[in-house]
Amino acid sequence: MTRRIFFGAAVAAPFSIISLLLLGLAYPALAINVSGSLQVSVSAQVGPDNNNNNNNNNNNNNNGGGGGGGGGPVNPPPAPDLFPTTGVVFIGKAYPSSNISLLQSGRLIVRTISGPDASFLISISNATPGTSNYLIVAEDPFGHQSSFSVPVVVTQSATTTVSGIFIAPTLDLSKHQINLGDNLVIFGRSVPQSDVTISVHSSTELFLQAKADSSGAYLYTLDTSVLDLGLHDVKSKSSDQGQISDFGQPVSFAVLDKGKPIEPDIPTCGLSGDLNGDCKVDLVDFSILAYWYKRPNPPADVDVKKDKKIDLADFSILASQWTG
Amino acid sequence: MKKYIFIAIVLLIPRFVAQAATTPSLSWSFDQAILDAKGQAVVSLMISPSDEGINAISADININQGTARFNQIQDGNSIISAWIEKPTISNNIIHFAGIIPGGFAGVYSPFNKDKQPGLVLQFVLSTKTPGTVSLGISNVQAFSGQAQALNLSIDPQNLNINFTKVSDEHFSLSKSDTTTPSDLGLQITHLDKDTKNWFAVFSARDNESGIDHYEYQESFESTPDPSKWQTAESPKELIDQSLHHYVFVKAVDRNGNEKIISVQPNPSSNSTWLYVGIFLAVIILLGVLTIVRQRRL
Numbered sequence: 001m002t003r004r005i006f007f008g009a010a011v012a013a014p015f016s017i018i019s020l021l022l023l024g025l026a027y028p029a030l031a032i033n034v035s036g037s038l039q040v041s042v043s044a045q046v047g048p049d050n051n052n053n054n055n056n057n058n059n060n061n062n063n064g065g066g067g068g069g070g071g072g073p074v075n076p077p078p079a080p081d082l083f084p085t086t087g088v089v090f091i092g093k094a095y096p097s098s099n100i101s102l103l104q105s106g107r108l109i110v111r112t113i114s115g116p117d118a119s120f121l122i123s124i125s126n127a128t129p130g131t132s133n134y135l136i137v138a139e140d141p142f143g144h145q146s147s148f149s150v151p152v153v154v155t156q157s158a159t160t161t162v163s164g165i166f167i168a169p170t171l172d173l174s175k176h177q178i179n180l181g182d183n184l185v186i187f188g189r190s191v192p193q194s195d196v197t198i199s200v201h202s203s204t205e206l207f208l209q210a211k212a213d214s215s216g217a218y219l220y221t222l223d224t225s226v227l228d229l230g231l232h233d234v235k236s237k238s239s240d241q242g243q244i245s246d247f248g249q250p251v252s253f254a255v256l257d258k259g260k261p262i263e264p265d266i267p268t269c270g271l272s273g274d275l276n277g278d279c280k281v282d283l284v285d286f287s288i289l290a291y292w293y294k295r296p297n298p299p300a301d302v303d304v305k306k307d308k309k310i311d312l313a314d315f316s317i318l319a320s321q322w323t324g
Numbered sequence: 325m326k327k328y329i330f331i332a333i334v335l336l337i338p339r340f341v342a343q344a345a346t347t348p349s350l351s352w353s354f355d356q357a358i359l360d361a362k363g364q365a366v367v368s369l370m371i372s373p374s375d376e377g378i379n380a381i382s383a384d385i386n387i388n389q390g391t392a393r394f395n396q397i398q399d400g401n402s403i404i405s406a407w408i409e410k411p412t413i414s415n416n417i418i419h420f421a422g423i424i425p426g427g428f429a430g431v432y433s434p435f436n437k438d439k440q441p442g443l444v445l446q447f448v449l450s451t452k453t454p455g456t457v458s459l460g461i462s463n464v465q466a467f468s469g470q471a472q473a474l475n476l477s478i479d480p481q482n483l484n485i486n487f488t489k490v491s492d493e494h495f496s497l498s499k500s501d502t503t504t505p506s507d508l509g510l511q512i513t514h515l516d517k518d519t520k521n522w523f524a525v526f527s528a529r530d531n532e533s534g535i536d537h538y539e540y541q542e543s544f545e546s547t548p549d550p551s552k553w554q555t556a557e558s559p560k561e562l563i564d565q566s567l568h569h570y571v572f573v574k575a576v577d578r579n580g581n582e583k584i585i586s587v588q589p590n591p592s593s594n595s596t597w598l599y600v601g602i603f604l605a606v607i608i609l610l611g612v613l614t615i616v617r618q619r620r621l
Contacts, residue, residue: 105405105529106425107507128506128531130401131443135426149377149426151403151442153433160434249470276515286406286423287525287559288515293408305471312380315408315423316467319379322425 092165373430
């Protein structure tokens with residue numbers, strides 16, 4: 001299908017992105033010094049202009065890393081500005097060299113790449129004061145995604161720093177249908193050398209342990225003979241230097257009786273909420289679902305929950321898979 | 325035996341406390357100072373912080389007792405990122421449905437150690453007769469994760485507001501909103517893999533009063549005609565499926581501030597072949613006419 005998408009000129013206009021800076025090896029301790037919890041700090045910020053992006057970012061790092069808030073910039077601002085900008089800085093870790101997208105109210109506002117140690121830093125200016133819904137979506141090199149929701153109070157004429165963000169690991173399976181007793185490979189990406197806990201939801205929940213390698217990849221081979229027949233969910237979370245991520249979105253698989261024929265996996269993006277087939281879940285998919293909301297006889301490929309109706313539950317699945 | 329019961333209680337208490345701390349709930353309150361001064365109640369509906377990550381919610385707010393009416397709604401600073409059904413007043417009931425991509429587990433604030441509740445919407449309630457008005461919330465649906473139903477508690481179950489002063493004065497929640505909507509985006513796209521029709525998909529944000537509605541028009545001109553705006557909702561099926569018109573969308577906030585976005589006609593649309601066909605037909609016609617004229621001569 002040929003499709004043309006036009007983007008309006010005003011989409012990104014309200015946000016002038018001061019800069020994006022990878023933490024990489026330069027700030028290895030910055031994102032992990034919050035001892036296991038996400039922290040938010042606010043600091044006054046003066047002199048930010050587009051010609052001094054690097055200074056601005058360094059100031060953010062110094063303040064955000066302390067986590068205490070209120071500490072003044074270490075480097076003196078080069079050009080004092082009587083109208084300080086309202087900024088937000090996000091510091092955290094995801095997977096090495098992965099795409100990190102920052103969304104506000106479901107809309108992409110900036111994208112960057114994490115460093116080899118999985119750390120990232122995103123700094124935006126001219127943010128809107130008040131409560132803003134930010135969503136950080138990380139995508140590993142294989143296109144698997146995981147997200148972290150950060151509704152945050154943005155303070156006017158100051159920089160709000162959110163540090164300690166730890167995005168859940170990505171997860172995929174070697175097969176989504178498997179015969180009882182065959183081996184199932186569970187794999188994904190997380191922070192290098194982190195400890196990954198894999199939960200397999202069966203009649204009794206199994207907790208499996210894996211270790212991410214230096215590239216952040218982890219893998220566990222599960223002997224399915226310990227599982228019951230039927231559908232199972234598997235999800236994973238990660239632990240690194242005292243920080244623990246949330247569980248990522250679960251992935252389902254079916255255990256069939258021995259010898260029962262298995263349908264080959266249909267190559268998809270793995271996103272049931274991707275209704276227009278562009279491997280993204282965004283406002284277009286939302287609009288499609290909204291179009292069919294509470295209408296009779298929705299098309300089968302729009303019915304995300306497969307219950308022959310479009311209701312709030314379908315939107316819940318869409319919201320859980322949002323990529324922007 | 326008592327010893328075991330004691331140990332069991334000691335072991336269970338933290339479990340229940342922990343569960344209570346993570347159970348999502350709806351809470352609401354009103355501004356007593358505005359009620360005393362203006363005789364109108366400004367009510368805020370919030371979602372509490374929780375570990376569940378609510379990502380879809382719908383509910384109705386209604387008047388259980390007393391005579392009052394809902395005057396206006398403000399959703400500009402809402403944690404709801406996309407409204408499936410915008411909060412509207414119909415038959416003196418406020419209904420809404422919306423989603424929070426990624427889920428809502430609480431607002432992070434630099435001024436509080438703990439996560440804070442998130443605002444769903446605010447509304448103004450007024451009455452013409454002094455007395456107590458009791459509000460209730462019904463038809464609550466909420467989900468987290470991949471359509472996992474949540475049982476939300478409501479705190480308090482009924483919100484009782486005692487009107488001692490009555491005022492006819494119009495109290496506006498959005499009086500100070502002079503900024504235009506932001507993040508107005510417009511895409512022209514197919515809605516699914518099978519249908520060929522083009523749709524306009526649009527959305528905007530207004531952090532103060534909230535988006536009231538959208539207006540739409542298609543035009544051959546590069547500027548919109550002020551008399552041709554029509555109220556529309558996203559997705560809007562394009563009138564000109566050949567994509568030869570400019571498409572304009574206007575977002576209007578609840579205080580009347582506007583912002584317009586446009587998409588240019590697509591020069592490489594399929595109907596270009598139509599024009600090529602017409603051109604060739606004209607050439608052939610001219611050729612035939614020339615031959616006929618030469619034969620007559």
